[in-house]
Amino acid sequence: MAGRTRLGSRNEDVRMSYKVLVVDDSKLARMSIARLLGTLRPEWTRIEAANAAEALARQAQENIDLALVDFNMPGPDGLSVAADLHAFNPGMPMAIVSANNQDEIVARAHALGAAFLSKPLTQQALAEFLAVVEARQVPAATSSHPSAPLNCSPSGAASLPSSSG
Numbered sequence: 001m002a003g004r005t006r007l008g009s010r011n012e013d014v015r016m017s018y019k020v021l022v023v024d025d026s027k028l029a030r031m032s033i034a035r036l037l038g039t040l041r042p043e044w045t046r047i048e049a050a051n052a053a054e055a056l057a058r059q060a061q062e063n064i065d066l067a068l069v070d071f072n073m074p075g076p077d078g079l080s081v082a083a084d085l086h087a088f089n090p091g092m093p094m095a096i097v098s099a100n101n102q103d104e105i106v107a108r109a110h111a112l113g114a115a116f117l118s119k120p121l122t123q124q125a126l127a128e129f130l131a132v133v134e135a136r137q138v139p140a141a142t143s144s145h146p147s148a149p150l151n152c153s154p155s156g157a158a159s160l161p162s163s164s165g
Helices: 027-040 050-063 078-088 103-111 123-135
Strands: 005-007 016-018 019-023 045-049 066-070 094-098 115-118
Touching: 019 027, 019 050, 019 078, 027 045, 027 066, 027 123, 050 078, 066 078, 078 094, 078 103, 094 103, 103 115, 115 123
Parallel strands: 019 045, 019 066, 066 094, 094 115
Antiparallel strands: 005 016
């Protein structure tokens, strides 16, 4: 299960501990996402990267379980970063996080198997995305649908694609 470990006692919900890669060229945006993650999942490890090269280096060094990637960055954009991360680990859940919510960008994110979360990222939208990720606690290497996209609701929250059609 990569970096995931079970936490908790018999009397509390069992929650997995994940390593989350946050990729954004803005330190303020990374801090904001880290704050939200700290509130929602304080037991999860947050790993930051400011650009594509750092993101790929972190992926090579760590067993990343989940990635939140900004779309607009200098150099390769977030979709390129997501594609590279996906190539390295096809089963890793990802979300593109951006204020640029054009249909084409959202469709390209979904084509990569990534969710799309709108900026400013709200605690509710992130919580819903993380709940979907946790519902897929199947180890990435054995998932029967490694690149099934996490689709977004109009509120910016992620959901699993329907199995029909």
